[in-house]
Amino acid sequence: xxxxxxxxxxxxxxxxxxxxxxxxxxxxxxxxxxxxxxxxxxxxxxxxxxxxxxxxxxxxxxxxxxxxxxxxxxxxxxxxxxxxxxxxxxxxxxxxxxxxxxxxxxxxxxxxxxxxxxxxxxxxxxxxxxxxx
Amino acid sequence: xxxxxxxxxxxxxxxxxxxxxxxxxxxxxxxxxxxxxxxxxxxxxxxxxxxxxxxxxxxxxxxxxxxxxxxxxxxxxxxxxxxxxxxxxxxxxxxxxxxxxxxxxxxxxxxxxxxxxxxxxxxxxxxxxxxxxxxxxxxxxxxxxxxxxxxxxxxxxxxxxxxxxxxxxxxxxxxxxxxxxxxxxxxxxxxxxxxxxxxxxxxxxxxxxxxxxxxxxxxxxxxxxxxxxxxxxxxxxxxxxxxxxxxxxxxxxxxxxxxxxxxxxxxxxxxxxxxxxxxxxxxxxxxxxxxxxxxxxxxxxxxxxxxxxxxxxxxxxxxxxxxxxxxxxxxxxxxxxxxxxxxxxxxxxxxxxxxxxxxxxxxxxxxxxxxxxxx
Numbered sequence: 001x002x003x004x005x006x007x008x009x010x011x012x013x014x015x016x017x018x019x020x021x022x023x024x025x026x027x028x029x030x031x032x033x034x035x036x037x038x039x040x041x042x043x044x045x046x047x048x049x050x051x052x053x054x055x056x057x058x059x060x061x062x063x064x065x066x067x068x069x070x071x072x073x074x075x076x077x078x079x080x081x082x083x084x085x086x087x088x089x090x091x092x093x094x095x096x097x098x099x100x101x102x103x104x105x106x107x108x109x110x111x112x113x114x115x116x117x118x119x120x121x122x123x124x125x126x127x128x129x130x131x132x133x
Numbered sequence: 134x135x136x137x138x139x140x141x142x143x144x145x146x147x148x149x150x151x152x153x154x155x156x157x158x159x160x161x162x163x164x165x166x167x168x169x170x171x172x173x174x175x176x177x178x179x180x181x182x183x184x185x186x187x188x189x190x191x192x193x194x195x196x197x198x199x200x201x202x203x204x205x206x207x208x209x210x211x212x213x214x215x216x217x218x219x220x221x222x223x224x225x226x227x228x229x230x231x232x233x234x235x236x237x238x239x240x241x242x243x244x245x246x247x248x249x250x251x252x253x254x255x256x257x258x259x260x261x262x263x264x265x266x267x268x269x270x271x272x273x274x275x276x277x278x279x280x281x282x283x284x285x286x287x288x289x290x291x292x293x294x295x296x297x298x299x300x301x302x303x304x305x306x307x308x309x310x311x312x313x314x315x316x317x318x319x320x321x322x323x324x325x326x327x328x329x330x331x332x333x334x335x336x337x338x339x340x341x342x343x344x345x346x347x348x349x350x351x352x353x354x355x356x357x358x359x360x361x362x363x364x365x366x367x368x369x370x371x372x373x374x375x376x377x378x379x380x381x382x383x384x385x386x387x388x389x390x391x392x393x394x395x396x397x398x399x400x401x402x403x404x405x406x407x408x409x410x411x412x413x414x415x416x417x418x419x420x421x422x423x424x425x426x427x428x429x430x431x432x433x434x435x436x437x438x439x440x441x442x443x444x445x446x447x448x449x450x451x452x453x454x455x456x457x458x459x460x461x462x463x464x465x466x467x468x469x470x471x472x473x474x475x476x477x478x479x480x481x482x483x484x485x486x487x488x489x490x491x492x493x494x495x496x497x498x499x500x501x502x503x504x505x506x507x508x
Contacts, residue, residue, distance in 0.1 A: 024439055024440065025352065025439050025440060025441060025442060025449065025450075026439030026449065026450065026451040026452065026478070026479075027335065027439075027449075027451055027478060027479075028335070028339065030439070030451075053451065053478060054453075054478070055333075055451070055453060055477040055478040055479075056477075076335060078334050078335045078337075078338030078339070079338070081338075108339070108342060109342070109343075109346065109350040110350075
């Protein structure tokens with residue numbers, strides 16, 4: 001019986017370690033989002049988006065650093081929690097590429113909520129998924 | 134021993150189920166967040182254990198099923214509520230035969246919110262909780278004052294004690310709006326959501342989502358996050374004002390939760406650098422400065438973080454929130470409170486709400502550890 005209790009305790013601990021973090025309770029897009037948007041010949045697999053909310057519009061940056069791109073447009077439609085993002089980036093050769101991403105927020109109540117959907121740009125398209133940090 | 138092992142397994146199982154389904158364990162919460170009032174049920178069995186801990190007391194009951202027994206967790210009110218009504222850890226004991234009538238957990242686990250808990254042997258109903266009512270005021274007593282004639286917001290004298298409780302409204306709703314809500318801010322009719330406050334579309338959609346989930350995601354109850362802003366003045370266990378005249382500040386202590394507090398500075402400082410240096414971190418209680426305008430304390434609070442709900446019921450806010458609050462004590466037993474909410478990140482305009490609180494004399498502020506160190 002003791003072994004059974006220990007197994008249950010470990011089970012509980014394992015669930016606890018995957019329990020959602022505390023929610024960020026303000027504007028749902030605000031914060032840092034990390035994920036992937038590949039595979040693609042144009043860009044690397046990793047995607048980092050940082051967004052802010054001033055009460056009227058969303059501003060943000062994509063892949064801050066050497067590949068930094070300023071967000072041109074980012075909107076949130078609360079009917080279905082649909083997200084639309086546009087920005088101008090560069091491909092691996094340094095050529096300008098306009099990207100459009102459309103996705104949906106899942107796990108709205110949790111800090112580590114996600115946005116998943118599709119991207120297109122430079123004649124390519126694919127899936128992306130971002131998770132709020 | 135067998136009963137205790139069985140109880141331990143059931144507790145572990147319920148915990149695993151709760152975490153696995155991402156439905157959090159809740160503290161002193163909206164009951165409908167966890168239990169379904171359309172699913173009444175009655176169980177009869179033998180008490181296996183009494184878990185007398187915050188936020189809610191549980192009694193575990195073995196219910197016979199064929200040749201086996203199922204262990205049920207019966208959830209009751211908080212220790213504070215039960216104790217106030219004369220009940221204790223000794224009210225029932227392992228081995229007692231009981232019949233419990235209540236409502237079932239939404240997640241299908243063997244949990245029951247008790248509406249009626251009876252001892253089979255005597256037929257006596259136990260763990261009943263009467264609605265708390267403010268003490269009657271027979272006649273108005275004058276506002277207590279400091280020697281310089283400024284009203285005292287706390288105890289009327291150095292030797293007295295007391296606190297403020299029994300708010301006339303327990304959820305933030307714009308003045309003049311009438312909507313039906315539970316004491317935790319759950320709307321009776323979700324179609325009333327747009328009436329509550331002038332929310333931006335995203336804020337209204339988020340508020341509706343929180344309401345649709347029966348306030349189950351409330352971080353004050355899931356994670357014991359401080360109830361900053363006006364919410365501190367709408368919780369069931371009240372608040373206490375401790376006035377430090379020498380250092381020109383007022384501590385607003387939280388009743389019934391973890392021992393955190395808000396500080397209102399009256400020394401003329403600005404909103405930054407209150408702790409030291411250029412401290413401007415966003416805070417649960419914000420950065421609060423105040424001054425007396427006649428007999429009214431007017432506070433200006435900003436610098437809130439976004440990690441909590443500033444109202445019962447889940448109205449959203451952003452870090453652009455500024456609150457102007459007015460505290461007036463027209464007589465010893467009454468506190469008039471008015472708040473102006475200015476948050477261009479979440480609302481379309483500035484709006485106001487107001488309510489009164491009642492003085493609870495000669496008693497200490499109720500205290501409890503939010504989750505009693507539960508996981």
